[in-house]
Amino acid sequence: MAVKHFQKLIILVLLCMAAAGAYAQQRAVVSINSGWQFHKGDLQGFPAIRDASTQWEQVNLPHTWNTDDVADDSAGYYRGPGWYTKRVYVNSSWHNKAVYISFEGAGQVAEVYVNGRKAGTHIGGYTGFAFPIQQYLSFGDSAVTANDISVWVDNSHNEDIAPLGADFTFYGGIYRDVYLVATDSIHVNMDDRGGPGVVVSTPFVSASKASVVVKGAVTNPGYVPKNISVLTTIVDAAGTLIDRRLTAIQALPGNTSFTHTFETISSPHLWTLDNPYLYRVLTTVIEDGTRVIDQVNQPLGFRWFRFDANDGFYLNGEHTKLIGVNRHQDYKGLGNAVPDVLHVKDMELLKAMGCNFVRIAHYPQDPAVLEACDRLGILASVETPIVNRITESAAFAQNCKNMQTEMIRQNINHPSVIIWAYMNEVLLQPRYEAASAERAAYYDHVYQLAKDLDSLTRLEDSSRYTMIPCHGDFNTYHNVAHLTSVPQLVGWNLYQGWYGGEFADFGKFLDMHHRILPNKPVLVTEFGADADSRLHNFSPERFDKTAEYANRYHQNYLPAIQERDFVAGAFIWNLAEFNSEGRAEATPHINTKGLMTADRIPKDNYYYYQSQLVKYPYVAIGSQYWKNRAGVAVGDSALYCVQPLEIYTNQPEIIVKHNGVTLDTVAAENGVAKVDVPFVNGINEVEAIAPGHHDTTVHSVANINFTLVPADLKSTALPFTELHVSLGDKRYFTDELTGTTWLPERAYKAGAWGYTGGKVFSLGKGSAIPYGTNRNINGTTLDPLYQTQRTGLDYFRADVPDGVYTVTLHFCELLSNKEQETLAYNLGNDKGAKGKEVVPGRQFNVWVNDVQALQGLSNANMLQSLQPFTTTVRLEVYDGKGIVINFLPVKGESILNAVDIVKL
Numbered sequence: 001m002a003v004k005h006f007q008k009l010i011i012l013v014l015l016c017m018a019a020a021g022a023y024a025q026q027r028a029v030v031s032i033n034s035g036w037q038f039h040k041g042d043l044q045g046f047p048a049i050r051d052a053s054t055q056w057e058q059v060n061l062p063h064t065w066n067t068d069d070v071a072d073d074s075a076g077y078y079r080g081p082g083w084y085t086k087r088v089y090v091n092s093s094w095h096n097k098a099v100y101i102s103f104e105g106a107g108q109v110a111e112v113y114v115n116g117r118k119a120g121t122h123i124g125g126y127t128g129f130a131f132p133i134q135q136y137l138s139f140g141d142s143a144v145t146a147n148d149i150s151v152w153v154d155n156s157h158n159e160d161i162a163p164l165g166a167d168f169t170f171y172g173g174i175y176r177d178v179y180l181v182a183t184d185s186i187h188v189n190m191d192d193r194g195g196p197g198v199v200v201s202t203p204f205v206s207a208s209k210a211s212v213v214v215k216g217a218v219t220n221p222g223y224v225p226k227n228i229s230v231l232t233t234i235v236d237a238a239g240t241l242i243d244r245r246l247t248a249i250q251a252l253p254g255n256t257s258f259t260h261t262f263e264t265i266s267s268p269h270l271w272t273l274d275n276p277y278l279y280r281v282l283t284t285v286i287e288d289g290t291r292v293i294d295q296v297n298q299p300l301g302f303r304w305f306r307f308d309a310n311d312g313f314y315l316n317g318e319h320t321k322l323i324g325v326n327r328h329q330d331y332k333g334l335g336n337a338v339p340d341v342l343h344v345k346d347m348e349l350l351k352a353m354g355c356n357f358v359r360i361a362h363y364p365q366d367p368a369v370l371e372a373c374d375r376l377g378i379l380a381s382v383e384t385p386i387v388n389r390i391t392e393s394a395a396f397a398q399n400c401k402n403m404q405t406e407m408i409r410q411n412i413n414h415p416s417v418i419i420w421a422y423m424n425e426v427l428l429q430p431r432y433e434a435a436s437a438e439r440a441a442y443y444d445h446v447y448q449l450a451k452d453l454d455s456l457t458r459l460e461d462s463s464r465y466t467m468i469p470c471h472g473d474f475n476t477y478h479n480v481a482h483l484t485s486v487p488q489l490v491g492w493n494l495y496q497g498w499y500g501g502e503f504a505d506f507g508k509f510l511d512m513h514h515r516i517l518p519n520k521p522v523l524v525t526e527f528g529a530d531a532d533s534r535l536h537n538f539s540p541e542r543f544d545k546t547a548e549y550a551n552r553y554h555q556n557y558l559p560a561i562q563e564r565d566f567v568a569g570a571f572i573w574n575l576a577e578f579n580s581e582g583r584a585e586a587t588p589h590i591n592t593k594g595l596m597t598a599d600r601i602p603k604d605n606y607y608y609y610q611s612q613l614v615k616y617p618y619v620a621i622g623s624q625y626w627k628n629r630a631g632v633a634v635g636d637s638a639l640y641c642v643q644p645l646e647i648y649t650n651q652p653e654i655i656v657k658h659n660g661v662t663l664d665t666v667a668a669e670n671g672v673a674k675v676d677v678p679f680v681n682g683i684n685e686v687e688a689i690a691p692g693h694h695d696t697t698v699h700s701v702a703n704i705n706f707t708l709v710p711a712d713l714k715s716t717a718l719p720f721t722e723l724h725v726s727l728g729d730k731r732y733f734t735d736e737l738t739g740t741t742w743l744p745e746r747a748y749k750a751g752a753w754g755y756t757g758g759k760v761f762s763l764g765k766g767s768a769i770p771y772g773t774n775r776n777i778n779g780t781t782l783d784p785l786y787q788t789q790r791t792g793l794d795y796f797r798a799d800v801p802d803g804v805y806t807v808t809l810h811f812c813e814l815l816s817n818k819e820q821e822t823l824a825y826n827l828g829n830d831k832g833a834k835g836k837e838v839v840p841g842r843q844f845n846v847w848v849n850d851v852q853a854l855q856g857l858s859n860a861n862m863l864q865s866l867q868p869f870t871t872t873v874r875l876e877v878y879d880g881k882g883i884v885i886n887f888l889p890v891k892g893e894s895i896l897n898a899v900d901i902v903k904l
Helices: 003-021 092-096 340-352 367-376 394-411 437-460 474-480 503-516 547-562 604-613
Strands: 028-031 036-040 057-059 081-091 098-103 109-114 117-123 129-132 144-154 178-183 198-205 209-220 226-235 241-251 254-266 279-287 291-300 305-308 312-315 322-327 357-360 379-383 417-421 465-471 489-493 522-526 567-572 619-621 628-632 641-649 653-658 661-667 672-679 682-690 698-709 722-726 732-734 741-744 753-756 795-798 803-811 843-848 851-858 869-877 883-891 898-903
Touching (some): 081 178, 117 129, 198 291, 209 226, 209 241, 226 254, 322 340, 322 522, 340 367, 357 367, 367 379, 394 417, 503 547, 604 619, 604 641, 619 698, 628 641, 628 732, 628 741, 641 698, 661 672, 698 722, 851 869
Parallel strands (some): 322 567, 357 379, 417 465, 465 489, 489 522, 722 741
Antiparallel strands (some): 098 129, 109 117, 109 144, 198 209, 209 254, 226 241, 226 279, 279 291, 305 312, 619 641, 641 672, 653 661, 682 698, 753 795, 803 869, 803 898, 843 851, 843 883
């Protein structure tokens, strides 16, 4: 090529790069998210979908048809087909271009039609895909031409498509963005399993130099070879040219490959966790020497890393403990149809917590997630959705391999990605009878599929590590199925002290792995405990779902992780609460192990990890979301209630003030300072201050509205106003909507309140939960209030002063003969294979003082299984006799779940 001609070419490329400080895109990439019509159900294809009698709903993308039914009280959710259709107006100038329709994700099988003609089918709900559609489009004489696009999507259970079952919801719909892409007929390959068509690798990186290899292919859909040039340009974050390679090639019909090698990039600016510096790689296709006809822009980060079985993980030669979270992609009220801004917000919340890693579980997620990881400095593991079990069919295996290939090719250029994973807890629910020949053969199938996926992964990308996340059955994974021998890394999902065992067993398990598998690097891929932010217990018990038990759990786990160098990393389950439709428990359909609620309100442990991980002075008062508390005064003259408060900090001690008065200076241990606060009636301001930071005082403030119940209900110093009690319960429960807090039950004491007689309801010896039931209570969001009760009680008494009151009684029959599906994730499934119980016949009368509130309350009328029943009585108390609620059994035992007494 002549020097003058080459100079003209470079000037053109540099002008393109400099435009508006961005990189020129010769492609037109246009979203088509708005104005779709949706029909739930099947329509038998064309032309039925255009039938005017068909009922259509107007929707915008992202969209899922399971936003509501995964949260209702009916078991199951819609898994089946749905149709989307939209009229798009295509630029008529595209008639000689290559046009694609590109989907970022659709759950889980999609067929795409353009003007009634099928453009393609995609299997798998979590990876992107694109189909060429130029041949199906109509072009007219006007500037734009109408074209109809229709998409059939189906999220039905299919034994040949992973996931087969898991502790999350398999939403249906076009739940990610959709684009039309128009480029020159000769272009960078867009048929590379949804990938960018360009692979950027860094075979060697050090602090002084690095090498880069860029591979790709150019597509020529015609029948005649074309002479073109491919230019690869590396620029830094400011757009400054670093290096370039230019190759003249003959683009043959089909795909023609190219490779550009940069042997030496001197003094590369490294991509680190604190400074995630990004270069860009531009691949430009040039025709006629100067005309840019296509361009692809990919990220480039210079970093090197390794896992060591003894010392853990190293990034750029520096030992780094990976501490992070798992993340599911749904959001409260949206299902999994989440806009990019919320995906990015999750990564920002993770980074703000001080974490340096995200396990993208259990499936590839929106492209915005890894793009944010690249920018923010968060390392990532990505995995395919082979969860709990497999199907022993060639179709299942092939679909798994396709998913693994798509996942890698679509995400290979992200410097944040260091692990490709597959087969999460794949032996949790194996097929066939234990110890049978069929079970042994099944394990052989699992092992072979694992080997195939691992080999495929290393062939596609030898620069990352492979990993299988396993549940805590070491013997089966290691000695029976031999899965620990397959990947380069082994991840363990460990819940000692939650699903079973004690906290100390967690460290013992890790030490066992290191002893038996001394050459296999290990990560804790999951750990966590459920925490309903409405439930509190200052003497927490396993499975009580309180914030305080989860606090104890994490405060035991993190030190055990940090003190073991051979543990490369550990990832909390989960960043935020997420939907799992099959779950019951205190918050039906929600897995509450998240460090935040489903709408991203931090729980205590978010602050705890911040105190342990951030590098700046930090202090935060715990349970800030628990703004409405209640408790009983210490005494008639001591008008306060002492309750503990945890403060999270990386400082040695904290000064605590209560309503402006210094309460105490408290030493912090393991990042936690504990203080007893004497809460008074009304608003309490609690301030925590880290001393020694005079210029920028490190402090945290919480304002707590406290309802103080007098010790003597007839106290004149603190007049009685209201009392709310949860029977059969040791926890405080707060209704977030009304701010009402129910106190745990107590036995009656003269002058005060409480029950007499009876016992706490329990499912019995086989139940994992300490008291109550874990079943979904239909028709209420106050499930914990109705999941506990006292049975066989004689009366409930409150020695309130004279006056006019309302007494509200809450009942629920907690036994049900309706079968409950036994899931590995639901606690307390003990009565038969599917949780079926025997409902006793019960009938009783209730009197409130002289008023018969209920007559013949029984299972045959208002007392229906797992449905709340509430009644309110208004009465006048006189002559100092207080309120006595009598329970008179006719048949079986009486019950009471909760009581509210309010003075009018």
